[in-house]
Amino acid sequence: MTMDQRPHRNPALPPRRPTTPPILRSRFALGLTAAAASGRFALQECLDCGAIQYPPREACHCCLSDRLEWRPRDGAGTLLAVTCVRKPYETYFRERAPWRTGIVRLDCGVSVVAYLHGRCAEPPARVRVRACLDRAGRAVLAALPDKDVTDMTDDPLMREFSNSPKGRHVLVTDGTSEIGQAMAIAAAEAGAETVWVGASERWKAAPGFEALSTIPQVTLLPLDVTDTQSVDTLAGQIGGKVDILFNTAEFHRTHSALSRRGVETARVEMEVNYFGLLRLAQAFGPAMSARAAEVPTNAVAWVNVLSVFALANYPSQGTFSASKAAALSLAQCLRAEFRPAGLRVLNVFPGPVDEAWNQTELPPKIAPRRLAADVVRALEDGLEDLFPDPVARDWYERWRADPKVLELELTA
Amino acid sequence: MTTSTLGSLAALVADLAEGNVEVVDLTQTLAPDMPRISLPPEFGQAAPFRMEEISRYDERGASWYWNNFSCGEHTGTHFDAPIHWVSGRNLPDNTTDTIPPRSFVGPACVINCSLEAEQDPDFLLTVDFVTDWEATYGRIPPRAWVLMRTDWGKRTDPAEFQNYDEAGQHSPGPNPDCVRFLIEERDVLGFGTETIGTDAGQAAHLRPPYPCHFYMHGANRYGLQCLTNLDRLPPQGAVLICPPLKIRKGSGSPLRVLALAPRT
Numbered sequence: 001m002t003m004d005q006r007p008h009r010n011p012a013l014p015p016r017r018p019t020t021p022p023i024l025r026s027r028f029a030l031g032l033t034a035a036a037a038s039g040r041f042a043l044q045e046c047l048d049c050g051a052i053q054y055p056p057r058e059a060c061h062c063c064l065s066d067r068l069e070w071r072p073r074d075g076a077g078t079l080l081a082v083t084c085v086r087k088p089y090e091t092y093f094r095e096r097a098p099w100r101t102g103i104v105r106l107d108c109g110v111s112v113v114a115y116l117h118g119r120c121a122e123p124p125a126r127v128r129v130r131a132c133l134d135r136a137g138r139a140v141l142a143a144l145p146d147k148d149v150t151d152m153t154d155d156p157l158m159r160e161f162s163n164s165p166k167g168r169h170v171l172v173t174d175g176t177s178e179i180g181q182a183m184a185i186a187a188a189e190a191g192a193e194t195v196w197v198g199a200s201e202r203w204k205a206a207p208g209f210e211a212l213s214t215i216p217q218v219t220l221l222p223l224d225v226t227d228t229q230s231v232d233t234l235a236g237q238i239g240g241k242v243d244i245l246f247n248t249a250e251f252h253r254t255h256s257a258l259s260r261r262g263v264e265t266a267r268v269e270m271e272v273n274y275f276g277l278l279r280l281a282q283a284f285g286p287a288m289s290a291r292a293a294e295v296p297t298n299a300v301a302w303v304n305v306l307s308v309f310a311l312a313n314y315p316s317q318g319t320f321s322a323s324k325a326a327a328l329s330l331a332q333c334l335r336a337e338f339r340p341a342g343l344r345v346l347n348v349f350p351g352p353v354d355e356a357w358n359q360t361e362l363p364p365k366i367a368p369r370r371l372a373a374d375v376v377r378a379l380e381d382g383l384e385d386l387f388p389d390p391v392a393r394d395w396y397e398r399w400r401a402d403p404k405v406l407e408l409e410l411t412a
Numbered sequence: 413m414t415t416s417t418l419g420s421l422a423a424l425v426a427d428l429a430e431g432n433v434e435v436v437d438l439t440q441t442l443a444p445d446m447p448r449i450s451l452p453p454e455f456g457q458a459a460p461f462r463m464e465e466i467s468r469y470d471e472r473g474a475s476w477y478w479n480n481f482s483c484g485e486h487t488g489t490h491f492d493a494p495i496h497w498v499s500g501r502n503l504p505d506n507t508t509d510t511i512p513p514r515s516f517v518g519p520a521c522v523i524n525c526s527l528e529a530e531q532d533p534d535f536l537l538t539v540d541f542v543t544d545w546e547a548t549y550g551r552i553p554p555r556a557w558v559l560m561r562t563d564w565g566k567r568t569d570p571a572e573f574q575n576y577d578e579a580g581q582h583s584p585g586p587n588p589d590c591v592r593f594l595i596e597e598r599d600v601l602g603f604g605t606e607t608i609g610t611d612a613g614q615a616a617h618l619r620p621p622y623p624c625h626f627y628m629h630g631a632n633r634y635g636l637q638c639l640t641n642l643d644r645l646p647p648q649g650a651v652l653i654c655p656p657l658k659i660r661k662g663s664g665s666p667l668r669v670l671a672l673a674p675r676t
Contacts, residue, residue: 203571204450227444228464253453264456 198223351391
């Protein structure tokens with residue numbers, strides 16, 4: 001491994017501590033964040049009079065109806081006025097000043113206050129408004145130029161909202177699976193400075209694993225998430241450098257509660273899919289939290305490859321679903337604990353992935369390479385939840401509409 | 413108890429104290445990275461050795477350090493009881509808690525196959541190889557442990573120890589006729605190896621599959637595997653001590669295997 005060539009921080013000075021923007025929102029306003037978490041910009045719409053409103057409120061600003069629904073919007077609008085805050089009071093904003101802010105009149109008729117991308121033209125100008133998650137994981141609005149410009153994502157505002165692997169040190173916890181290998185390759189292609197890739201029982205010579213070492217940024221390392229000593233050993237070696245952790249370690253079998261006698265296979269699912277996450281969190285989480293504002297690179301994100309079966313049990317893969325539901329629950333806890341540091345937890349909920357243990361699932365199945373590309377994109381876009389394929393999105397929509405109805409359909 | 417028996421035990425104690433008799437540890441260290449047996453993924457799998465801290469002089473227990481460990485019955489250096497195999501399922505006293513304790517102590521015959529195993533990892537021990545060995549070192553006594561020395565225990569790299577390729581594991585073991593000979597003609601107590609099983613890595617393709625398991629356990633005999641330090645034992649003359657944990661209806665257990673050997 002060669003030395004990082006970027007300017008190093010002065011080790012005699014105190015470290016830069018993570019700061020975050022304000023986190024509190026009203027229950028009604030959190031609808032904006034809930035949509036932004038999976039990359040959608042949504043506004044409240046009154047089901048009685050049809051009015052669209054911003055900022056979010058508990059009742060319609062026109063007819064006082066409380067029958068409001070969050071509906072996706074394209075965010076197209078016109079930038080009307082601009083101001084610039086140069087000396088903010090709060091530490092987080094002060095560290096990143098100046099903040100260029102504007103009022104945008106959306107085409108749907110409401111005006112919003114948004115941060116401005118540096119390449120937005122002077123008003124009046126056409127812009128696209130997006131809801132982005134800030135470092136506190138709360139939605140704020142950002143106005144982008146009407147059309148993509150070169151180096152769009154290099155803008156300081158975009159970098160603040162992004163958790164891109166570019167220039168960062170990343171760990172892929174299991175490279176023996178196709179998903180893990182695709183993730184390592186995608187991270188390297190996205191410009192990761194270092195890609196550490198773990199493997200348990202390397203003597204099994206998993207197809208494709210050793211070949212990863214031909215990628216210049218890649219280093220292969222032993223890591224077994226079922227073994228606390230193995231996890232702690234690796235954390236001792238690289239835990240102080242990991243900026244993004246991709247947890248791809250997964251034990252996948254296709255059993256229902258009654259189709260497999262005994263609990264041993266289900267226990268391994270829990271050991272890898274649930275306790276593995278817990279071991280990784282305890283070994284890598286504190287150091288990542290402490291390095292969330294470090295220069296030249298900082299820890300930014302933790303990626304969990306879950307499954308859409310975490311939302312509702314898929315009986316033919318019933319015990320696997322249960323282990324992923326447990327992992328999802330723990331990932332939510334991790335989110336709460338990473339929030340003060342501004343570390344993003346990206347939960348990925350694929351439908352059936354096109355891999356050997358899904359051989360009897362009918363298409364469509366998402367290809368590992370496609371999944372990995374979507375994960376990188378979601379990091380760049382600063383998302384918190386990713387439903388990358390049509391099956392996943394369909395399940396998610398049905399789950400949102402009525403989890404009980406989805407359960408009834410799945411258990412028919 | 414006769415005076416001469418008391419005398420021989422006293423002599424043993426004296427020999428141990430004076431170092432004329434050495435206690436040789438034939439056990440691999442139990443650790444999470446100890447290679448484990450791995451079956452094709454559709455089968456149930458033996459759990460690897462794992463250790464989780466309960467407390468270490470900390471808020472979980474201020475003055476004490478201890479761990480919980482978990483593993484399969486067939487993890488690390490371990491003992492195979494006859495009930496482990498279907499051929500031994502209905503025999504009397506076939507489990508770790510019912511095997512007569514006298515079976516856990518017996519003479520050890522160490523057959524050195526290390527050269528052959530180095531040249532051919534799929535080496536199979538034959539009757540001729542055993543009778544040639546007997547011609548040099550003497551006949552295998554009844555109720556003896558026969559230990560197949562391959563120096564496999566010196567393979568500290570898991571990849572070398574497992575020695576896998578697309579066809580599975582390549583490691584030495586006995587051939588079917590040899591196993592029957594040891595049972596029927598020599599009345600052995602059991603068969604021990606340094607590899608992950610008492611059978612060869614490719615023994616699934618022998619007839620019967622896994623002959624050492626099939627015949628040994630079918631005759632109410634025992635197995636030991638993942639032994640090490642067999643090179644420190646004489647071909648004849650050592651005494652093996654190998655009591656498994658007293659697990660009710662256990663099919664086997666990790667254990668500490670010791671040998672008493674004359675100082676060389």
